[in-house]
Amino acid sequence: xxxxxxxxxxxxxPRAYNGHTSIYLPAIxxxxxxxxxxxxxxxxxxxxxxxxxxxxVPGQFVMFSIPGVGEAPISIMSSPSRTxxxxxxxxxxxxxxxxxxxxxxxxxxxxxxxxxGRGFPVDVFKGKDMLIAPGGLGLAPARSLxxxxxxxxxxxxxxxILYGCRNPQEILFRDTIQExxxxxxxxxxxTVDRGDENWTGHxxxxxxxxxxxxxxxxxxxAVTVGPPIMYRFVTVELLGKGLTPEQxxxxxxxxxxxxxxxxxxxxxxxxxxxxxxPSWTYAEALAFEEAL
Amino acid sequence: xPAKPKVAFFDFTxxxxxxxxxxxxxxxxxxxxxxxxxxQFREAMTEKGEDYAIAFIEGSCTRKSDEDRLRKIREQxxxxxxxxxxxxxxxxxxxxxxxxxxxxxxxxxxxDGKAMYESYEARPISAVIQVDAAIPGCPIDRFEFLHLxxxxxxxxxxxxxxxxxxxxxxxxxxxCLNKLGKxxxxxxxxxxxxAICPTYGDGCEGxxxxxxxxxxxxxxxxxxxxxxxxxxIDARFTMFNHxxxxxxxxxxxVTTTVSPVKDEPLPTSTFAAPQEEPVR
Amino acid sequence: MxxxxxxxxxxxxxxxxxxxxxxxxxxxxxxxxxAFDDIASPEQLxxxxxxxxxxxxxxxxxxxxxxxxxxxxxxxxxxxxxxxRPVYADVExxxxxxxxxxxxxxxxxxDKVFAEGYKDEHYAARREQTYVIGIECLRPCDSAAFCxxxxxxxxxxxxxxxMTDVGDYYMVDAGTGRGEQLLLDHVPATMARKEDIxxxxxxxxxxxxxFRMRLKMSKDQTPSLLTLGYRAKLWEELGEKCLACGxxxxxxxxxxxxxxQDELDITMENGARARIWDSCQLREFALVAGGHNFRETKAxxxxxxxxxxxxxxxxxxxxxGCTGCGRCERACLVDITIPGTLxxxxxxxxxxxxx
Numbered sequence: 001x002x003x004x005x006x007x008x009x010x011x012x013x014p015r016a017y018n019g020h021t022s023i024y025l026p027a028i029x030x031x032x033x034x035x036x037x038x039x040x041x042x043x044x045x046x047x048x049x050x051x052x053x054x055x056x057v058p059g060q061f062v063m064f065s066i067p068g069v070g071e072a073p074i075s076i077m078s079s080p081s082r083t084x085x086x087x088x089x090x091x092x093x094x095x096x097x098x099x100x101x102x103x104x105x106x107x108x109x110x111x112x113x114x115x116x117g118r119g120f121p122v123d124v125f126k127g128k129d130m131l132i133a134p135g136g137l138g139l140a141p142a143r144s145l146x147x148x149x150x151x152x153x154x155x156x157x158x159x160x161i162l163y164g165c166r167n168p169q170e171i172l173f174r175d176t177i178q179e180x181x182x183x184x185x186x187x188x189x190x191t192v193d194r195g196d197e198n199w200t201g202h203x204x205x206x207x208x209x210x211x212x213x214x215x216x217x218x219x220x221x222a223v224t225v226g227p228p229i230m231y232r233f234v235t236v237e238l239l240g241k242g243l244t245p246e247q248x249x250x251x252x253x254x255x256x257x258x259x260x261x262x263x264x265x266x267x268x269x270x271x272x273x274x275x276x277x278p279s280w281t282y283a284e285a286l287a288f289e290e291a292l
Numbered sequence: 293x294p295a296k297p298k299v300a301f302f303d304f305t306x307x308x309x310x311x312x313x314x315x316x317x318x319x320x321x322x323x324x325x326x327x328x329x330x331x332q333f334r335e336a337m338t339e340k341g342e343d344y345a346i347a348f349i350e351g352s353c354t355r356k357s358d359e360d361r362l363r364k365i366r367e368q369x370x371x372x373x374x375x376x377x378x379x380x381x382x383x384x385x386x387x388x389x390x391x392x393x394x395x396x397x398x399x400x401x402x403x404d405g406k407a408m409y410e411s412y413e414a415r416p417i418s419a420v421i422q423v424d425a426a427i428p429g430c431p432i433d434r435f436e437f438l439h440l441x442x443x444x445x446x447x448x449x450x451x452x453x454x455x456x457x458x459x460x461x462x463x464x465x466x467x468c469l470n471k472l473g474k475x476x477x478x479x480x481x482x483x484x485x486x487a488i489c490p491t492y493g494d495g496c497e498g499x500x501x502x503x504x505x506x507x508x509x510x511x512x513x514x515x516x517x518x519x520x521x522x523x524x525i526d527a528r529f530t531m532f533n534h535x536x537x538x539x540x541x542x543x544x545x546v547t548t549t550v551s552p553v554k555d556e557p558l559p560t561s562t563f564a565a566p567q568e569e570p571v572r
Numbered sequence: 573m574x575x576x577x578x579x580x581x582x583x584x585x586x587x588x589x590x591x592x593x594x595x596x597x598x599x600x601x602x603x604x605x606x607a608f609d610d611i612a613s614p615e616q617l618x619x620x621x622x623x624x625x626x627x628x629x630x631x632x633x634x635x636x637x638x639x640x641x642x643x644x645x646x647x648x649x650x651x652x653x654x655x656x657r658p659v660y661a662d663v664e665x666x667x668x669x670x671x672x673x674x675x676x677x678x679x680x681x682x683d684k685v686f687a688e689g690y691k692d693e694h695y696a697a698r699r700e701q702t703y704v705i706g707i708e709c710l711r712p713c714d715s716a717a718f719c720x721x722x723x724x725x726x727x728x729x730x731x732x733x734x735m736t737d738v739g740d741y742y743m744v745d746a747g748t749g750r751g752e753q754l755l756l757d758h759v760p761a762t763m764a765r766k767e768d769i770x771x772x773x774x775x776x777x778x779x780x781x782x783f784r785m786r787l788k789m790s791k792d793q794t795p796s797l798l799t800l801g802y803r804a805k806l807w808e809e810l811g812e813k814c815l816a817c818g819x820x821x822x823x824x825x826x827x828x829x830x831x832x833q834d835e836l837d838i839t840m841e842n843g844a845r846a847r848i849w850d851s852c853q854l855r856e857f858a859l860v861a862g863g864h865n866f867r868e869t870k871a872x873x874x875x876x877x878x879x880x881x882x883x884x885x886x887x888x889x890x891x892x893g894c895t896g897c898g899r900c901e902r903a904c905l906v907d908i909t910i911p912g913t914l915x916x917x918x919x920x921x922x923x924x925x926x927x
Contacts, residue, residue, distance in 0.1 A: 021656040021691075022639065022640065022693055022694065023690045023691070023692060023693070024639040024658070024662075024694070024832075024845070024847075025639070025658045026656060027638050027655055028654050028655070028656065029748060031667075065641035066657065067644070067654060067834060067843065068446070068642065068644065068834050068840070068843050069446060069448065069834060070832070070833075070834055070835050071832060071845075072836075072861070091843075092860050092862075094859030095862070096448055096449065096451070098861060098862075099447075099448070099449075100446065100447060100448060103447065107651070109652070109653060109654035110654070111654070111656065126616065131652075133876075143643055163824065164895070190583070215779040228864060229863070253860055253864075254858070254860065254866065255857070255858055255859060255860050255866075257830065257831055257832045257847075257850075258830075258832065259691065260689065260690040260692075261689045262685065262686065262690070262692060262828070262830070263829055263830050263832065263850070264828065264829030264830070264850070264852065265829070265850075265857060265858065267852075267876075267880075268866075269879070269884060270880075270883070270884035270885075270887040270888050271888075272888075275689060289802050289803075290876075291866075309659075321838050323838035323839060323898075324838065325729070326838075327838075327840065348743065380575040391652070414890050416619075436836075439835075442840055445840065446840075453857065454854075454855055454856060455816070455817075455818060455851075455854040455856075456816070456817045457818065458815070458817035458818065458819050459818045459819075459822065459851065459854070462626070462818070462819050462823060462903065463635040463636075463822060463849060464624070464635075464849075465607055465625045465626045465630075466605065466625075467602070467604035467605065467625065468905070470905050471902075472604060478817075479815040479905060480815070480818050484877065503815050503816075504855065505855055505870065507813075507814070507815050507816070507906075510813055510815055510905070510906050511815075513906075514905050514906075546798075
């Protein structure tokens, strides 16, 4: 299977209505649960009509809307293996729409379109050692892949997770991370740029973790998800470990208004991040002047 | 529906045209009173409630003694919105800042009258108190006002367009006035008015303030192309935006100084009467 | 399809016959030029016109188009319920007269953009309701045009009918069955005879010397020129001049980018989600929540536009994104032009166009 293949079939889109379909019409979904995660992030459990399965792959996103406020792309936190009648989104309060999303209570009705975009090719990753290096909120989309690997653990080689945050308050999924730490089939390291009085772990930017890891470049796939600035440094480390650009996957955040390759906002060179991305190999990204 | 927020309107140095626009809006969109409770609005009602959460303030601050009143409004209101160009930018009132204030007072009120009328450099209300949002324009656009109220009721932070008027003008398929040789500040002025002046054939005068990326150099070149002198261009740049230019200091994109010039002659006018006979 | 002809003086009768059943639009005279607008009586239609401010794309992707209506009304228990109802072009059947070949090339690209990948039925509904009647360009309509360079001086297969002025007659090519029906139902047209077709051939051959070339290179070289010139100094120079006003993209027959905005009615319970033309030249176009702007500088935005026109759109949809209509040049107040940019780029890169 070519990694550039992506399917145009999505669960909720396009929706039929009076004999027409609209790629812009959201399904009306319900917020089942809201959990505070950090000072800035909340986790929303979303249920599609009739508990329909979202049918996504790790690394994809949905368009989340509150009609009357707006719509924005949100990456999916749940792995397919843990998606039944509901799925989870970890959303940072970072703007106009997300600040209103953060006021939503269980029972609220919202709009969902998608899933959209090219996710990570999990089948291609099978049998490989996986090095996953998320930064900050990047752990949310990476979580989708990590849980998928954990739930199909025998299909993959080593699972190395290197997680970097600016400070201890920003660390996501603390309980889950503690569970990962206990497992002997996950090699986990967490670092913060700046610690506080309670922090006893590693201090330093995410790249300072790489010297503590030995990998077999012949059989490793690296996946890194984080802010644009992080990619420049993480890719240097990964190349230094002997990985080729084809073995490095990343996910790009871009402004998106439609999610279906029409509105033009998410363009990276000639590619639409909502269709041809948001997951790319570093080799692909290198070919785009605008990517990094 | 939660309790309607209480809203009050206030005016300082202004023509009250922005408040008039809201009175007008209430004729066509009476449903607005189902969204908010107006407790004070001198132009529209006699009651004067002092319990309000949102204050809309029209007019610039041109007297030291007005500052206290502004601060009192600020203390009471959870949200303060500058209503229109005068409150938002200082507006046309700030044109007088070009001359020393005593000269202006003498010019307007005469030697004997000047002491009776307090005045100081005109300024936007944000120069005196913290302002949470602004509705630009001279006068304001009624729909922009309505949308801002709706956005605030949703709990959202209002946001102004940061692209120029040309966008709206093109969408309306207007002929470009600058292309026709008529000066228009649309390329550097913040959109949101639906390009109303150019639509009716009048060049934009910049009442909504500049966009963040205003290209003053190229705008000046375009205006020079229409035969305007640099002094004329400065006058256009400072008509509504004198206060901003003043505070840009040496970075102000004008060829003359925008700080008070004591010696510069005041303009002659048949309207003002500086030579009038002293009041007996 | 077949080639027909009808006497030119019958055009008014054609329009007159369409008016009861169709919205008829076409180029009309405005105070300062021409614009595509509704036609109420045949004499308004000006088939000999200079380029309009906006191309006819506004009939397929209006400046503002409602995608769906929503309501959030509370039930008996006071619990609000969300409902969404899509809006499809409530357009009446429309006939667009007098579409120049450049603008038909723009429509051809639109057809690809909105049909490829996810099909956009909002666009499709308008497109299906609209008949395109082209007019052959026999003389340049605007000195800013460079359609001959861009290969858009011939009609692409998007028209229902295509008219060529051959003197006393219009020769009409029926591009679609429904176009043929529209013609035959509304005007006494006859099949073109062999000698008519020969005359058409003469007219079409004779037009080419009337058009000048403005590009130093072939249109097929623009993608590689832009690849080589990605880091040229030229972009900085253009970025300095650019007003970031978005006029070039708003008037462009191939620009299709849009913003999506929600609007509420006065009750704030109901509203509409609409798409509105947007421009990659505006500061916020590539800005994401959190503050990172992927095209912060005007230079990067000017470059992106030219890259799209001369390279990216072709990579995605197989057609160049410029039709050579000259509208962006007419709209620009600081003389940034596509031919000027491409020529300056080839100068800076010291490229010889070759033979």
